[in-house]
Amino acid sequence: MEHAIETFNLTKQFKDLTAVDHLNFKIKKGEIFGLLGPNGAGKTTTISMLCTILRPTEGTATVNGYDILKESGEVRKSIGIVFQEPSVDDILTGRENLQLHAMWYGVPKETRKQRIDEVLKLVGLESRQHSLVKTYSGGMRRRLELARGLLHLPKVLFLDEPTLGLDPQTREHIWEYIERMSKEKDMTIVLTTHYMEEADRLCDRIAIIDQGRIVVMDTPEVLKGSVGGDIICLKTAVTDTERFRKITSVSNIEVEDGYIVLTVGNAGEHLQEILNLAGKVESVQIRPASLDDAFISYTGKEIRPDSGEGGIAQRIVREKTLR
Numbered sequence: 001m002e003h004a005i006e007t008f009n010l011t012k013q014f015k016d017l018t019a020v021d022h023l024n025f026k027i028k029k030g031e032i033f034g035l036l037g038p039n040g041a042g043k044t045t046t047i048s049m050l051c052t053i054l055r056p057t058e059g060t061a062t063v064n065g066y067d068i069l070k071e072s073g074e075v076r077k078s079i080g081i082v083f084q085e086p087s088v089d090d091i092l093t094g095r096e097n098l099q100l101h102a103m104w105y106g107v108p109k110e111t112r113k114q115r116i117d118e119v120l121k122l123v124g125l126e127s128r129q130h131s132l133v134k135t136y137s138g139g140m141r142r143r144l145e146l147a148r149g150l151l152h153l154p155k156v157l158f159l160d161e162p163t164l165g166l167d168p169q170t171r172e173h174i175w176e177y178i179e180r181m182s183k184e185k186d187m188t189i190v191l192t193t194h195y196m197e198e199a200d201r202l203c204d205r206i207a208i209i210d211q212g213r214i215v216v217m218d219t220p221e222v223l224k225g226s227v228g229g230d231i232i233c234l235k236t237a238v239t240d241t242e243r244f245r246k247i248t249s250v251s252n253i254e255v256e257d258g259y260i261v262l263t264v265g266n267a268g269e270h271l272q273e274i275l276n277l278a279g280k281v282e283s284v285q286i287r288p289a290s291l292d293d294a295f296i297s298y299t300g301k302e303i304r305p306d307s308g309e310g311g312i313a314q315r316i317v318r319e320k321t322l323r
């Protein structure tokens with residue numbers, strides 16, 4: 001078995017809505033694979049089918065070599081799941097939650113204690129293992145869920161929006177744990193996210209998914225590279241933007257809210273030239289292309305639901321205001 005996961009026209013129809021539309025992808029063993037897309041793109045539905053929680057209306061997939069339709073029991077035994085909805089029990093301690101899960105998953109009695117100790121250590125919850133979960137912070141709960149997902153040594157771990165709603169510091173911690181799990185346990189990890197920086201930071205490969213379809217699939221580097229360089233955002237009195245076409249490394253020109261947004265092969269090299277053409281410049285911002293830009297260039301829209309409406313220019317304004 002070469003691949004940890006392979007899908008064959010995997011499809012889910014809810015009445016007249018095609019939530020997941022004939023997906024075909026392969027995930028290599030040991031890879032951290034990200035499904036990146038806006039709310040409603042079909043991410044949760046896709047991994048729910050792979051976890052055998054939902055049945056596809058068409059197509060199928062294999063997980064660890066087992067068919068999700070014909071061998072769902074084998075699939076379930078070989079995977080770990082950490083879903084969006086919190087599912088650890090509040091009125092038990094962290095350790096009790098893990099004990100319960102170990103029994104359910106048939107972790108042999110002899111190794112149970114050792115496994116629990118190990119996963120508690122991995123997610124840094126040893127010192128709080130005997131506290132009731134209801135006293136845990138959001139980040140600690142998420143870590144406990146990660147620990148639980150790992151308890152039975154799954155070959156593939158599914159994480160649905162692992163850092164949704166967590167503060168930046170806790171998010172950073174969870175990222176570190178995910179990276180550590182991937183390295184130390186040589187596990188295949190499939191995660192969904194609508195956070196660009198999360199996908200960029202963690203994933204070996206990313207499938208950008210929109211309206212149930214894969215728009216593009218590649219490494220974060222290639223996706224960012226496909227945008228064609230850096231982004232320069234200018235505020236100037238000049239309205240004729242065609243003049244920038246003279247510079248051959250300018251691959252895209254857009255005007256948004258009075259800003260001229262240029263995609264430039266190598267911004268540093270061409271900045272003076274651009275400024276010369278731009279006349280009196282009120283403000284200028286330069287940054288490397290991000291996955292956001294890749295998403296916009298592939299789908300024509302922004303991914304972040306929390307960023308509101310607006311494109312690159314607005315985002316720069318927002319980011320400036322945030323600083």
Ligand SMILES: Nc1ncnc2c1ncn2[C@@H]1O[C@H](COP(=O)(O)OP(=O)(O)O)[C@@H](O)[C@H]1O
Binds near residue numbers: 039040
């Ligand atoms: N049980 C369901 N019944 C009907 N529609 C659903 C159901 N679950 C999800 N959907 C719809 O399918 C689409 C994909 O949902 P989902 O997979 O949850 O997206 P994501 O996880 O990417 O935000 C959405 O339009 C959602 O409203």
Ligand SMILES: [Mg+2]
Binds near residue numbers: 043044045084160161
């Ligand atoms: Mg979801």
